[in-house]
Amino acid sequence: MITLIKLAWRNLWRNKRRTLITVASVFVAVFLALLMRSVQRAMYDTALDNAVRLSTGHLQVHREGYWKDKTINKTMTIKDSTREKIAAIENVAVAAPRLESFALVSSGPQTKGAAVVGTDPEIENRLTNLREKVVEGSYLEPGGALVASGVAEYLKLGVGDTIVLLGQGYHGSTAAGAYPIVGVFEYPMKELNNSMIYLALDDAQYLYAAPRRLTSLTLMLDDGDDLEETREEVVATLGEGYETLPWQEMNRELVQFIRSDNVGGIIMLAILYVVVAFGVFGSIVMMTLERRKEFGVMVAVGLRKGKLATIVFFESIFVTFVGVVAGSVGAIPIFAYFSANPIPLTGEAASAYEAFGFPPAILFSLDPGLFLNQASVTAVIALVAAVYPAFVVMNLQAARAMRA
Amino acid sequence: MNVIETKDLKKVYDESAVAVTAVDGVSLSFEKGEFACLVGPSGCGKTTLLNMIGGLDEPTEGTAIVGDVDLSELSSRELVDFRLRNVGFVFQAYNLIPVFTARENVEFIMHMQGMPEKERKRRAEEVLTAVGLGDRLDARPSELSGGQQQRVAVARALAPKPKFIIADEPTANLDSKSTGALLDMMLEMNREEKITFLFSTHDRRVTERARRLVTLEDGKVAKDERR
Numbered sequence: 001m002i003t004l005i006k007l008a009w010r011n012l013w014r015n016k017r018r019t020l021i022t023v024a025s026v027f028v029a030v031f032l033a034l035l036m037r038s039v040q041r042a043m044y045d046t047a048l049d050n051a052v053r054l055s056t057g058h059l060q061v062h063r064e065g066y067w068k069d070k071t072i073n074k075t076m077t078i079k080d081s082t083r084e085k086i087a088a089i090e091n092v093a094v095a096a097p098r099l100e101s102f103a104l105v106s107s108g109p110q111t112k113g114a115a116v117v118g119t120d121p122e123i124e125n126r127l128t129n130l131r132e133k134v135v136e137g138s139y140l141e142p143g144g145a146l147v148a149s150g151v152a153e154y155l156k157l158g159v160g161d162t163i164v165l166l167g168q169g170y171h172g173s174t175a176a177g178a179y180p181i182v183g184v185f186e187y188p189m190k191e192l193n194n195s196m197i198y199l200a201l202d203d204a205q206y207l208y209a210a211p212r213r214l215t216s217l218t219l220m221l222d223d224g225d226d227l228e229e230t231r232e233e234v235v236a237t238l239g240e241g242y243e244t245l246p247w248q249e250m251n252r253e254l255v256q257f258i259r260s261d262n263v264g265g266i267i268m269l270a271i272l273y274v275v276v277a278f279g280v281f282g283s284i285v286m287m288t289l290e291r292r293k294e295f296g297v298m299v300a301v302g303l304r305k306g307k308l309a310t311i312v313f314f315e316s317i318f319v320t321f322v323g324v325v326a327g328s329v330g331a332i333p334i335f336a337y338f339s340a341n342p343i344p345l346t347g348e349a350a351s352a353y354e355a356f357g358f359p360p361a362i363l364f365s366l367d368p369g370l371f372l373n374q375a376s377v378t379a380v381i382a383l384v385a386a387v388y389p390a391f392v393v394m395n396l397q398a399a400r401a402m403r404a
Numbered sequence: 405m406n407v408i409e410t411k412d413l414k415k416v417y418d419e420s421a422v423a424v425t426a427v428d429g430v431s432l433s434f435e436k437g438e439f440a441c442l443v444g445p446s447g448c449g450k451t452t453l454l455n456m457i458g459g460l461d462e463p464t465e466g467t468a469i470v471g472d473v474d475l476s477e478l479s480s481r482e483l484v485d486f487r488l489r490n491v492g493f494v495f496q497a498y499n500l501i502p503v504f505t506a507r508e509n510v511e512f513i514m515h516m517q518g519m520p521e522k523e524r525k526r527r528a529e530e531v532l533t534a535v536g537l538g539d540r541l542d543a544r545p546s547e548l549s550g551g552q553q554q555r556v557a558v559a560r561a562l563a564p565k566p567k568f569i570i571a572d573e574p575t576a577n578l579d580s581k582s583t584g585a586l587l588d589m590m591l592e593m594n595r596e597e598k599i600t601f602l603f604s605t606h607d608r609r610v611t612e613r614a615r616r617l618v619t620l621e622d623g624k625v626a627k628d629e630r631r
Contacts, residue, residue: 003515010503297499300460301560302488302516304481399461402495 026323118204296401492561551582
């Protein structure tokens with residue numbers, strides 16, 4: 001086998017120019033494919049991670065029907081013992097109780113609609129790392145409000161100023177309260193950053209006249225891949241009257257957008273790979289046709305056709321493998337640099353990204369799966385391209401080939 | 405003792421609109437250790453007859469018995485193995501593997517035969533030295549002259565110690581000096597190893613030294629003379 005591999009490798013370099021052109025075409029295609037997929041993957045991952053980490057968590061427990069009709073009247077109560085049981089489930093890292101609703105927030109003549117999240121400050125910090133996102137003042141504490149920088153800017157407020165919240169409370173009561181701003185935080189997602197205000201859970205329950213009531217118990221898991229199993233455990237712990245939704249269901253628009261965008265990416269990839277396949281195939285066909293006589297001689301002197309087919313098979317594999325390795329090796333340092341230093345977007349491009357919930361920057365993913373996928377696809381191309389010479393060899397008649 | 409025997413061997417090519425009979429009912433036998441030439445004008449069927457005897461081409465009719473084997477009874481795969489174990493080929497155009505060195509070219513068939521590496525290296529070196537290329541073992545075909553390449557081709561055919569050497573116009577591209585050296589070498593191998601040599605040629609330098617001349621005309625044996 002080593003001799004056959006050696007022979008295949010040397011055959012590859014008999015026509016250096018042709019081999020290099022083929023390798024270059026594979027290199028360019030793999031590099032471009034990796035570039036496209038790396039940017040897409042990083043964008044998707046970041047958007048989903050932001051959505052899960054900053055907003056929905058992996059799982060949320062609600063009162064049944066809440067997600068379809070998000071009103072304060074569909075809040076729930078959960079016994080402390082049940083919450084503790086859920087928090088103790090092996091894969092549950094954090095179980096954050098939240099009371100979320102809307103309110104008009106005003107300061108002087110300025111008024112704005114805002115999403116108010118009442119939460120346990122310490123548990124929330126474990127869920128969203130909210131403390132790290134504070135850019136001014138201090139972290140959330142009972143009696144105060146932590147305001148997103150977009151809201152603070154709009155209302156021209158800062159730490160120490162007071163905001164007034166006005167909304168509808170539980171069962172039609174009026175929700176009204178004034179809270180000093182203890183800190184201003186900044187989220188990477190513009191939509192969240194322009195609308196969010198955090199209060200301590202007790203303060204929010206008091207504001208909305210909903211003592212001990214929650215809109216959700218938001219769960220962050222240690223391993224998101226085991227989501228379904230964990231969900232089943234949570235459902236079993238809760239009993240009737242609750243709904244436990246996975247993040248995919250709560251971020252349906254984002255997931256659907258990613259799916260459709262991903263299909264576009266796959267179509268582009270397919271076009272790229274068709275071009276590569278033709279390049280490799282053309283090269284292999286030329287290599288095969290111009291060596292028919294040589295193949296005839298090799299079979300004549302006693303080389304089995306199967307072994308000859310193995311040689312040309314390896315040639316096909318090598319020519320694509322060299323291109324894949326070169327493309328991947330070329331891509332890794334560039335992607336690593338831009339992964340650490342994303343290219344920021346400004347203006348309309350940034351707005352368009354933010355409108356879809358994506359961070360306004362070109363990010364790069366270094367997921368090894370991306371590289372393995374490209375290697376697998378090109379390996380398939382090489383295998384398909386190798387069918388033709390293998391077919392020629394297996395149907396070769398030595399005497400006729402030598403007469404050619 | 406006959407080691408090659410053909411009975412009413414016939415080959416008709418019907419690939420084009422008009423069928424062409426290349427070999428037409430040839431019955432011949434060759435004894436072990438013969439040094440024989442097939443001669444005749446171009447298109448008289450020399451190469452086709454050699455190809456059928458070497459198991460490269462299937463006869464349309466008749467049989468070729470080589471050693472104790474009726475080649476018509478072998479499958480395509482068995483024919484490849486038969487050639488590997490029994491027949492050495494030397495072609496007009498050398499047909500060496502261009503990416504292998506002289507030594508690797510000679511080793512290749514022995515390697516396919518499963519000969520241990522040490523033994524085949526020693527044998528390749530020995531035969532290449534015998535054909536006067538002991539100092540060009542690691543040269544690739546493109547670095548050798550036509551005469552040297554043909555000597556490598558002969559070494560490749562001889563090294564596995566085949567029962568027969570089939571040589572199709574082996575000297576057609578060689579100058580007089582190379583032809584003389586090559587023939588001397590093949591005659592010596594023929595004498596010492598008792599290998600049967602079967603040539604097709606137009607070259608008088610070869611026919612003058614052959615011990616048997618079979619003349620073909622229009623695919624038939626016109627004359628068969630022993631010297």
